[in-house]
Amino acid sequence: MASTVVIVVLLFAYRTSTSGPQASTTTVATGPQAPGVVTDPSDPATAPSSSSSSKTGTGSTGRTSTATTKVNGSVAQTRWGPVQVQVKISAGKIVDVTALVYPSGNGRDQEINSYALPQLLQQVLDAQSAQIDGVSGATVTSDGYRESLQAALDAAHFGG
Numbered sequence: 001m002a003s004t005v006v007i008v009v010l011l012f013a014y015r016t017s018t019s020g021p022q023a024s025t026t027t028v029a030t031g032p033q034a035p036g037v038v039t040d041p042s043d044p045a046t047a048p049s050s051s052s053s054s055k056t057g058t059g060s061t062g063r064t065s066t067a068t069t070k071v072n073g074s075v076a077q078t079r080w081g082p083v084q085v086q087v088k089i090s091a092g093k094i095v096d097v098t099a100l101v102y103p104s105g106n107g108r109d110q111e112i113n114s115y116a117l118p119q120l121l122q123q124v125l126d127a128q129s130a131q132i133d134g135v136s137g138a139t140v141t142s143d144g145y146r147e148s149l150q151a152a153l154d155a156a157h158f159g160g
Contacts (some may be wrong), residue, residue, distance in 0.1 A: 034072060037156070068090040069156055071089070071152040071153075071155050072100065073085050073148030073151040073155075076142045076143070077142035077144075080103040081104075081105060081109070083099070083101060083141060083144030085149050085152060087097050087101050087152040094129075097121050097124050103140075103141060115135070116137070116141055117145075130149045
């Protein structure tokens with residue numbers, strides 16, 4: 001049932017226009033969000049379309065060719081606190097990962113994550129998968145980030 005809902009949302013989110021990139025804003029949540037595909041009515045890339053076309057192009061990798069999709073990963077519980085990410089996939093590529101929830105309860109957590117999260121993002125963009133090395137000194141956060149990211153990629157059927 002959940003996969004049917006995801007497929008329907010993806011079908012409605014498919015844009016038939018190929019007119020260049022659109023500007024968008026990213027909102028960082030103040031708490032965990034439900035895992036799965038995210039639709040934002042203010043974001044033309046994820047808003048349901050009124051178009052009658054419901055085809056999505058996929059290549060041999062199983063990745064969607066032109067649609068932009070945002071998917072929340074599950075919340076990974078770590079010993080220092082929960083970690084949850086949202087992945088943005090466009091034209092069959094990971095284009096952004098936003099850390100929605102991460103340990104930030106004290107100065108040390110904030111210090112670690114201020115340098116670890118940008119490094120983790122860059123590793124994902126380079127690898128185009130959740131198979132990343134992580135960041136030395138931020139092993140727990142790296143493991144939670146990787147776990148939540150893999151859940152999001154699985155929900156998006158990315159890399160199938």
